[in-house]
Amino acid sequence: MNATPDWLRDVHSPLDDRLGVVITELSPERVVGSMPVDGNQQPFGLLHGGASGVLVETLASMGAMAHGYPDRVGVGVDLNVTHVRAARAGHVTGTATAIHLGRSIATYRVDIVDDKGRLTATGRLTCHMIPARPAP
Template sequence: MDAIPAWLADQVSPLDDKLGLKITELTPERVVGWIPVEGNEQPFGLLHGGASGVVVETLASMGAMAHGWPDRVGVGVDLNVTHLRAAKKGRVTGTATALHLGRTMVTYSVELVDDQGRLTATGRLTCHMVSRH
């Protein structure tokens, strides 16, 4: 089985493209992706917290989309990110794990780690499942 469903190629996000986000695994239960730190820093040279928030929201939203595809997609309604360690170089990899996969609501827990495997941030996203059409 492929790690990435074919329909993902048609789901383009200009913001994800700007950040350089790459998704490497995508199922309703688990989504993995990464962004480079370079180009996504705040003025002090650290990974911008907003970039971490985008990674959390995108990975979880794509999991929700996989859960509802092709009829329903997830729209984020509650995002929480806690920053634990600064990332200064390399890339940050996120893993979103489904906590609840319901008919109308889904929730994911997301962990972000640096290249050394150190936890840099944790997050949670709840999505409302809506009709795709």
């Protein structure tokens, strides 16, 4: 069984590419992805909080996209991230779990852990479900 849908190959985010985000599991109910700490640190050598925010928003938005596919996509309208432990090396992995999957709103909780499975951040994203634009 493929853990990601075929259409994911055609969805690209230059920011996610730059940060090294890789999605390994994708369904409307659950999304898993990771990114390296190296290259995504703030000046003190810790994973940048904004990079964690990108991971939260990416995973939850892709879950919302899977929820609405092919007619609707989710765009983030409310993001919060709480950082609880620093990550200095290796990778961080986020798991987005659907809290609400409605016609116009989708909300996800995302937990981010380090390579040792320790929670580094937790976040929530609420997406507004909008009509998908036709492919060019």
